[in-house]
Amino acid sequence: MILMTLALLRPVDHDESQYVAAAILTAQGLLPYKDFAYLQTPLQPYLFAPIAALAGTWTWPALRITNALLGAATIAAVHHAARIGGASTRAATFAAALFATSDILLFSIGTARNDAFPAACLALALPAIVRTARDQASRRDAILIGALLAAAATAKISYALPALTYGIWTLFRADRRPWWTLLGTLPFVALTTALLIQAPEGFLFGVISFPGQAPTEWYQAHPWKLSNTAKIIDILKFLALGPALLAIVATAGKRDRWHRILDLLILAGLIAALAPVPTWRQYLLPMLPALFVRLALVWHAHPPGKAMRIAAVAFACAGLAPTVEAVASGRIPMLDAMRDAAVVREILDREHVTGPVATLSPQFLPGRAIDPRFATGPFYFRSTALLNADQERQLRLVSHARIALLGQPPVILTGGEGAWSSGDDRIDAALATYAIREGYRAVPVPDTRFTLYVARHASPRSAPHNSP
Structure with a gap:
């Protein structure tokens, strides 16, 4: 116990x-x-x-x-x-x-x-x-x-x-x-x-x-x-x-x-x-x-x-x-994490996004589809030259050095990779920068560190022909 x-x-x-x-x-x-x-x-x-x-x-x-x-x-x-x-x-x-x-x-x-x-x-x-x-x-x-x-x-x-x-x-x-x-x-x-x-x-x-x-x-x-x-x-x-x-x-x-x-x-x-x-x-x-x-x-x-x-x-x-x-913080981090995950799922449901989520923090997504290319969390994404572009495609991986190969997943989630989780804020920032550059719509997740970036064509408010 x-x-x-x-x-x-x-x-x-x-x-x-x-x-x-x-x-x-x-x-x-x-x-x-x-x-x-x-x-x-x-x-x-x-x-x-x-x-x-x-x-x-x-x-x-x-x-x-x-x-x-x-x-x-x-x-x-x-x-x-x-x-x-x-x-x-x-x-x-x-x-x-x-x-x-x-x-x-x-x-x-x-x-x-x-x-x-x-x-x-x-x-x-x-x-x-x-x-x-x-x-x-x-x-x-x-x-x-x-x-x-x-x-x-x-x-x-x-x-x-x-x-x-x-x-x-x-x-x-x-x-x-x-x-x-x-x-x-x-x-x-x-x-x-x-x-x-x-x-x-x-x-x-x-x-x-x-x-x-x-x-x-x-x-x-x-x-x-x-x-x-x-x-x-x-x-x-x-x-x-x-x-x-x-x-x-x-x-x-x-x-x-x-x-x-x-x-x-x-x-x-x-x-x-x-x-x-x-x-x-x-x-x-x-x-x-x-x-x-x-x-x-x-x-x-x-x-x-x-x-x-x-x-x-x-x-x-x-x-x-x-x-x-x-x-010794007096908090229960697992309960806080599950609360954050529940809010993320709620926002995804509100945005009517059902496709896989690209994120460096897939542990926050039980119950939702995880983009398999991010199954390794931040650990391959932060690399630069371990594989070439063809090998990354073959092995279903994406590095920040070739983030252009990411394409346009329905939604990108950031905020889980940072100093607070023994990680590095810079690589999560690289994913957020890519989402902004590709025209994703930022959707803050209330009372959490997280932000969802929803592809325009994935949003129910976007016109059917409107794609970046």
Whole structure:
């Protein structure tokens, strides 16, 4: 209940745009990569599409609540894995509670992004991984581990490295049942392969090219953010906002032989976080479940002294501080967002506009048609040279550098992308400038930040022959 409440209190974040849009569009029967661009591996839109279909206009808060529940499952799985590994109830509970105060986790499970589901899959695999490391693996555990780790990687590509690490580890002993583990991965391999075959260009761009090239292009104006020094500072800062840094220090050099797989998973998660440029806090989540299981095991064998307990409380408070600051406004951002979305729908109905809406903030449009070219929210639109004009047409994308290719959608919505949503006002302004230049009629949305730009030919007051 606490995690769900925090999810509703957390401010709007433009990162959520593409994940809400992907769930809605998939629920409508569109295919990722083929019918709309998706900038991650493909599993989450398919899993969350039924939620979008059931929640309707409340899809966005429903996805936040879903991620909060997945976060609760992640914390519980860490506790369970620690108990299976031999930690006392007290040590396992202490470690799981500290995990729950990490800002990395709280941010990741408090927004409608794609972090909570793969983290839950990885954490839910840990009890079986611990059993496998301590004893001979059962076929059931091997299949379960393979399925959960493959599901995590099929929802977020950074989890592929921990999954691959575990797979390689199983090959060194036959009693770890590597072939049964491989069997568990096959449904997710089949899904990924099918989508790759169906839309190879869209798949490769969304999963490989865009994540590798777009951040470098966007941060060229801020080269410091791309430096190794900035990366090291960011990593240490994010780990220190919560007990993760303390856990690394506390577990260093203290292990039983079977703990090695946990160390390998921690290292794989850290490498996965270091690979992207720049590094953000949610990128560190893959290393945390195994790290806090290790912490429980170490503190069971070597209980922390008074100084360590005081430090743990201090770091836990540091981890909670960003969340407390984020939710301290006294407002409920999700209710405000849903109110704004309801007013937008009301104005669209008043203007008799039924066609798809072009916007950098599709998360505000559950219940209305989203222009598939804007399924990625602001994240492709703000690029300049990742694709040429023909490729953009083929992949159903529009960048602000080639905004002329947008044509004349029935309506354009601006106002959701800005500093207030962790975005950039300039790219929303580019969309508004285009609408004004093309002769759209501006329709302010009362008591909100939003403005609708209605194409003249879409307005019921325009003459049938009147088109710009």
